[in-house]
Amino acid sequence: MMTQTLWITLLGMGLTFAAIVLFWGMMSLITAIPVKEKSEETKETDVERELVPVGDSIPPHAEAKAKAAAVAVALALAEQQQQQVAYFPMPETAFVSAWQLGMRTRQMYQKGNSKR
Numbered sequence: 001m002m003t004q005t006l007w008i009t010l011l012g013m014g015l016t017f018a019a020i021v022l023f024w025g026m027m028s029l030i031t032a033i034p035v036k037e038k039s040e041e042t043k044e045t046d047v048e049r050e051l052v053p054v055g056d057s058i059p060p061h062a063e064a065k066a067k068a069a070a071v072a073v074a075l076a077l078a079e080q081q082q083q084q085v086a087y088f089p090m091p092e093t094a095f096v097s098a099w100q101l102g103m104r105t106r107q108m109y110q111k112g113n114s115k116r
Helices: 002-032 040-051 060-082 098-111
Strands: none
Touching: none
């Protein structure tokens, strides 16, 4: 009977560690796959193309984008100033719910520590 118990334990532990090794292998395989991203030069030239106007006049969509960006930055700065960490001082006495008070009182009476 004891050998059967040990075999079941060994089988369970073996399956558990096999699953851990399998997951580890899958994660390392996923992280080893290269991700193709746009190169930095391509990103910069795309941004520069949008910002640099063609000709003498600024296109209306570029002006609208600039205004939207300015509003977003102003809102972000205003929100950042408002989000200061509030300090909440500890209360003078600990808050105890009615349930906790009842249970503690019952425990005191059961132990005989109550003062009458």
